[in-house]
Amino acid sequence: MRRSWLAALAPYAWLLVFFAFPFLLVAKLSLSHTVLAIPPYAPQFDLSRGWPGFKAFLAGLSGETYGRLTRDPLYILSYLSSLKFAGLATAILLLIGYPIAYGMSRFAPAQRQVLLMAVILPFWTSFLIRIYAWIAILKPAGLLNQALGALHIAPLTLLNTDAGVLIGLVYAYLPFMVLPLYAVLEKQDESLIEAACDLGCTPAQAFWKVTFPLSLPGVAAGALLCLIPMVGEFVIPDLLGGSDTLMLGRTIWTEFFSDRDWPAASAVAIVLLATLIAPIAWFQRQQRKVLS
Amino acid sequence: MTGSPLVRFEGVSKRFSDVAAVDGVSLDIAEGEFFALLGPSGCGKTTLMRMLAGFVAPDAGRILLYGQDIAALPPHKRPSSMMFQTYALFPHLSVEQNVGFGLKQQGWDKAKAAARVEEMLSLVRLEGLNRRKPDQLSGGQKQRVALARALAPGPKILLLDEPLAALDRKLREDTQLELKAMQRRLGVTFMIVTHDQDEAMVVADRMAVMRAGQVAQVGPPREVYERPASRYVAEFIGEANLFPDGSGWRAVRPERMELSLKAAKGALAGEVAEIAYFGDRTRYVVRAAGKTLIASRANLGPPLALAVGDAVWVSYAADAAVALSS
Numbered sequence: 001m002r003r004s005w006l007a008a009l010a011p012y013a014w015l016l017v018f019f020a021f022p023f024l025l026v027a028k029l030s031l032s033h034t035v036l037a038i039p040p041y042a043p044q045f046d047l048s049r050g051w052p053g054f055k056a057f058l059a060g061l062s063g064e065t066y067g068r069l070t071r072d073p074l075y076i077l078s079y080l081s082s083l084k085f086a087g088l089a090t091a092i093l094l095l096i097g098y099p100i101a102y103g104m105s106r107f108a109p110a111q112r113q114v115l116l117m118a119v120i121l122p123f124w125t126s127f128l129i130r131i132y133a134w135i136a137i138l139k140p141a142g143l144l145n146q147a148l149g150a151l152h153i154a155p156l157t158l159l160n161t162d163a164g165v166l167i168g169l170v171y172a173y174l175p176f177m178v179l180p181l182y183a184v185l186e187k188q189d190e191s192l193i194e195a196a197c198d199l200g201c202t203p204a205q206a207f208w209k210v211t212f213p214l215s216l217p218g219v220a221a222g223a224l225l226c227l228i229p230m231v232g233e234f235v236i237p238d239l240l241g242g243s244d245t246l247m248l249g250r251t252i253w254t255e256f257f258s259d260r261d262w263p264a265a266s267a268v269a270i271v272l273l274a275t276l277i278a279p280i281a282w283f284q285r286q287q288r289k290v291l292s
Numbered sequence: 293m294t295g296s297p298l299v300r301f302e303g304v305s306k307r308f309s310d311v312a313a314v315d316g317v318s319l320d321i322a323e324g325e326f327f328a329l330l331g332p333s334g335c336g337k338t339t340l341m342r343m344l345a346g347f348v349a350p351d352a353g354r355i356l357l358y359g360q361d362i363a364a365l366p367p368h369k370r371p372s373s374m375m376f377q378t379y380a381l382f383p384h385l386s387v388e389q390n391v392g393f394g395l396k397q398q399g400w401d402k403a404k405a406a407a408r409v410e411e412m413l414s415l416v417r418l419e420g421l422n423r424r425k426p427d428q429l430s431g432g433q434k435q436r437v438a439l440a441r442a443l444a445p446g447p448k449i450l451l452l453d454e455p456l457a458a459l460d461r462k463l464r465e466d467t468q469l470e471l472k473a474m475q476r477r478l479g480v481t482f483m484i485v486t487h488d489q490d491e492a493m494v495v496a497d498r499m500a501v502m503r504a505g506q507v508a509q510v511g512p513p514r515e516v517y518e519r520p521a522s523r524y525v526a527e528f529i530g531e532a533n534l535f536p537d538g539s540g541w542r543a544v545r546p547e548r549m550e551l552s553l554k555a556a557k558g559a560l561a562g563e564v565a566e567i568a569y570f571g572d573r574t575r576y577v578v579r580a581a582g583k584t585l586i587a588s589r590a591n592l593g594p595p596l597a598l599a600v601g602d603a604v605w606v607s608y609a610a611d612a613a614v615a616l617s618s
Contacts, residue, residue: 189378189380191376191378191380192380192382194345194347194367194374194376194380195374195376195380195382195441196382196393197346197347197366197367197368198345198346198367198368198370198372198373198374198442199368199373199393199394199397199441199445200368200394200397200398200445201368201397202366202368205368205397210382213384214383214384
């Protein structure tokens with residue numbers, strides 16, 4: 001009995017320590033203001049000054065930073081631009097990932113394991129190194145342009161452009177699209193397709209009337225699994241994007257490290273989280289519906 | 293059988309890697325009959341049915357429908373409907389959408405299709421469940437939706453792949469009789485695949501007993517039971533007492549064995565090893581002349597005064613024995 005209580009509490013303890021506590025710290029930061037000091041914000045939360053100190057701390061908090069976010073178009077523009085990058089990359093990922101996952105699910109079980117391994121294999125190399133490798137591929141005299149040159153095709157300018165960022169996003173997140181799609185497609189009952197064909201469907205009709213609608217939970221899972229982290233992605237736009245590539249992850253980084261404006265960076269992060277909660281909640285409900 | 297058959301299998305074979313799943317099967321199925329493919333698992337009966345539906349292509353031989361080779365027809369163009377062992381109901385569609393699926397594919401007029409769906413649902417006694425999803429149905433209800441869905445487009449032949457295997461015994465027995473009555477009323481040709489000999493005997497007008505990809509015997513259930521062609525058929529369908537007969541065997545069904553409490557001319561002397569009471573009949577296991585014999589006796593009057601260990605004499609009438617070919 002005691003043991004099962006502990007087991008039930010474990011996930012909440014984990015959430016408290018690794019999610020709720022850091023979240024509260026960031027929320028508190030977003031309500032403070034910048035000062036020229038170390039750390040560069042005020043008010044400070046100081047337990048040694050007791051109750052009056054706590055009251056003074058509360059009085060020092062304000063939502064002013066959030067007001068600044070709405071007045072400065074930079075934040076709104078970088079938010080919209082992040083959504084555009086993430087949305088476009090998600091659409092491309094679906095178009096590429098679905099056929100891959102579908103193809104994998106058509107193989108014999110033994111071969112599926114090999115293909116699944118191939119999808120997961122890139123994770124064995126550091127993410128950062130793989131993105132650096134793309135610099136070597138995309139740079140003006142890089143591997144891609146050497147190959148195009150050998151085929152007498154004009155070179156492409158991809159590094160430090162929005163197209164470069166999209167290529168990087170699609171490459172990096174492909175496994176996160178393929179795996180949930182594969183999971184739903186692989187366990188789909190083959191006799192459903194046979195039944196559809198038996199009742200007059202061509203194989204293409206059977207796909208659109210049976211396979212695809214039944215794979216929608218996987219489509220939703222893959223899309224959200226890619227979309228949500230891509231909106232806040234930092235490394236890919238920083239390494240592959242141009243100086244004018246606007247994405248939230250970069251904006252947060254700039255506020256923190258260049259402008260030393262910790263409250264603004266925290267506020268941007270909080271807004272990002274708040275706007276992503278809606279799709280996550282929707283997704284959770286869909287998953288519950290599928291499970292029940 | 294008169295006229296040309298609805299379906300003719302001509303020397304049909306299919307190998308999976310190095311196993312012959314179906315091995316030179318020739319069969320005729322007449323229009324309007326209820327035909328059963330019976331055999332143990334792995335005998336090729338399901339493969340044979342799937343070849344007729346178009347899901348498996350034969351390696352050799354021809355399958356003719358009304359005398360036309362249907363090898364080139366993909367499943368969606370074949371005038372057969374299949375009811376799957378797992379039912380294969382579309383989980384994202386309601387009962388009426390499942391039943392109407394084939395009609396929509398055939399381009400039926402909406403009102404006509406709706407009327408046909410209602411007709412099918414009342415045929416299988418599922419009126420009022422139109423909007424349920426498959427996961428809200430019991431096993432028996434799912435089975436009936438699958439049947440209605442397969443029958444709705446008006447197939448020339450309905451293929452039933454172990455249709456009752458997932459039902460419990462009482463429901464299965466009721467459904468067998470229902471299927472039989474439905475087939476007679478609709479006049480549609482039914483072909484059932486089953487490993488259950490009782491099921492095949494109850495529903496079928498004719499049955500093919502299969503073994504290792506080949507047809508061991510074809511005929512009406514009564515003929516197959518009473519005149520088994522081989523030792524395999526005699527032992528697979530019901531029980532049989534086997535006696536050496538020259539180089540072959542003679543088979544006698546347990547209900548044709550006679551038990552006597554007194555010695556009689558030509559009777560084998562034995563000892564009762566087991567008595568099992570089944571209500572309508574009693575089954576006796578008798579050890580005689582080093583063999584284990586089975587006798588079944590209808591409980592029409594007072595029971596025999598026999599107990600385990602008693603001496604008993606076993607005999608059978610000359611016309612009760614069937615000579616087996618192998």
